[in-house]
Structure formats: C-alpha cells, structure tokens
Amino acid sequence: MDIILASNSPRRRELLGRMGLRGFRVVAPNVDEGVEGNLHPAQIVEELSLRKARAAAEKADPDDLIIAADTVVALEGAVLGKPAGERDAFSMLSALSGNRHDVYTGVTVLRGDRVVTEHEATAVTFREVDPEEILGYIATGEPMDKAGAYGIQGLGALLVSGIQGDYCNVMGLPVFRLGRILSRFGVDLLRSAEPS
Numbered sequence: 001m002d003i004i005l006a007s008n009s010p011r012r013r014e015l016l017g018r019m020g021l022r023g024f025r026v027v028a029p030n031v032d033e034g035v036e037g038n039l040h041p042a043q044i045v046e047e048l049s050l051r052k053a054r055a056a057a058e059k060a061d062p063d064d065l066i067i068a069a070d071t072v073v074a075l076e077g078a079v080l081g082k083p084a085g086e087r088d089a090f091s092m093l094s095a096l097s098g099n100r101h102d103v104y105t106g107v108t109v110l111r112g113d114r115v116v117t118e119h120e121a122t123a124v125t126f127r128e129v130d131p132e133e134i135l136g137y138i139a140t141g142e143p144m145d146k147a148g149a150y151g152i153q154g155l156g157a158l159l160v161s162g163i164q165g166d167y168c169n170v171m172g173l174p175v176f177r178l179g180r181i182l183s184r185f186g187v188d189l190l191r192s193a194e195p196s
Contacts, residue, residue, distance in 0.1 A: 001111075003187075006056035006068035011153060015173040016067070020189045029055035029068065033081075041074040042119045045106030050117050053108040065185060066110045071172045073148025075101040080148045089138050089149040090131075093159075096148065097129040100162075103148070103170045109181045116181050120174030122165030124152070129159055147172075 003024040005016055016024060029052040035044050048070035056066045073080040075095055083089035101124055108117040142156060143149035150156035152163075152170045168175040179189055 002061070002064045004056055004060055004064055004066045006052045006066055009069075009172050011151075011171045012069060012173045015168055015171060015175055019175055019179065021187075024067075027056045027059060027066075029053075031055050033070075041072050041077075041079050041102070041104040042106070042121065044079065045070045045072055045104045046108075046117050046119050047106070049106035049108040050115070053110040053115070053117075057110055062112045064111065065187070067107070067178065067182075068110070069105055069107045069173050069178075071103065071105040071147050071169075073101055073103055075099060075148075082145055082147055083143060083149045086138050086144075089143045090134055092149040093129065093134045093137065093143065094131070096126045096150070096159075097134070098126060100125045101148070105169050105172060105174050107174055107178050107181065109178070109185055111185055114185070116184065118177055118181065120166055120169045120177045122163060122167070122169040124160055124164075124170060125162040126159050127161040133159075 003021060005024050005026050006029045008028045031051040033048055035047060049068045052068035053066045080092050083092055103122045103124055104119055106119045140155055142151050142154050150159060152160055166174050166176055
C-alpha cells in the first residue's frame with residue numbers, strides 16, 4: 001500500500017511530513033473546482049476534497065490510501081479563493097483588514113471503497129492593514145497562490161491579530177482532524193506511520 005497526497009500544495013506536503021508520514025507520493029489532481037448552487041463553504045471544501053481524492057484514486061491501486069484537501073477563506077459568507085491577480089489580491093486583503101473571517105478546509109481520506117470526508121473551520125482576525133502595507137505584501141508574491149490572498153505561515157502572519165482553532169488548518173491541512181481520520185484507517189501516527 002502506498003500513501004498518496006492528492007495536492008499541489010507544498011504546505012500540505014510539509015504538514016504531512018511533520019505528522020510523521022514518510023515516503024508518501026504526491027499526485028497532482030486535475031479537477032474542475034467549480035461548484036453549483038448556493039453551498040456553504042464547508043460543503044464546498046468537502047466536495048472539492050472528495051473530487052481530488054477520487055481523481056487521484058483513478059491513477060492508484062485499490063489498496064492505496066489517498067489524502068486530499070481543499071481550503072477556502074470565507075468573509076461574511078463570501079468565499080475568497082486564490083486571487084486572480086494583484087488587483088484581486090488587493091481587494092481581498094483590503095476586505096479582510098480589521099475583520100474576522102473563517103478558514104475552511106475539507107479533507108478526504110479514501111482507500112478502496114471506503115471514504116471519509118470531513119471539514120475543519122478556524123476563525124482568523126486581521127488587524128487594520130493600511131494600503132501601503134497591502135501593496136508591500138503583494139509585492140513579495142506570497143499572496144498569489146493562497147486562498148484569501150495570504151499565508152499565515154509566512155509574512156501573512158504579520159497581518160493576523162488573533163486565531164481561534166487549528167492553526168494548521170489555516171495553512172491548508174487540519175492536522176488534528178486528519179490524524180483522527182487516519183487512525184480509523186489503521187494509521188496511528190503516534191505509534192506507527194504504517195497501517196496495521
């Protein structure tokens with residue numbers, strides 16, 4: 001059995017390694033990330049993580065264990081994905097300035113016919129950020145590939161005045177929740193990185 005991470009995210013790879021998983025393969029899933037209807041952010045990330053897991057499963061052995069995740073930022077119910085460009089990043093960061101928002105990550109673990117999909121939500125508060133700081137942050141390039149246009153594990157931490165919930169979830173992988181799901185598949189990371 002192989003463990004496969006269905007994600008392009010270097011942060012998710014790093015977090016899996018920090019969890020003690022070694023030797024996992026990365027398969028970049030190519031899925032349609034459009035969703036229909038007026039779904040809650042939690043439903044969106046669960047649906048997209050499930051799509052990614054199923055796409056990776058098509059290229060894997062039935063015995064392989066697949067981990068997939070998807071993250072969005074939600075401000076007053078509006079979903080903020082990755083910015084389309086610098087102007088979009090500026091708009092997102094300006095909206096987040098001085099406000100509390102929620103970060104949702106859906107995580108799916110799939111092995112054969114067995115699938116578990118759940119989500120985690122973390123509340124994040126931004127301090128008031130002036131336009132020059134926003135432009136300076138955008139100039140670093142850090143916001144451009146991240147939901148909500150910031151990375152809490154990098155310079156984006158300078159914008160965050162408070163957090164309530166799983167810090168790792170804001171980075172894109174709810175480590176605590178994933179660990180509990182993996183234990184249901186026989187992978188107990190505090191005892192062994194191999195399934196029993």
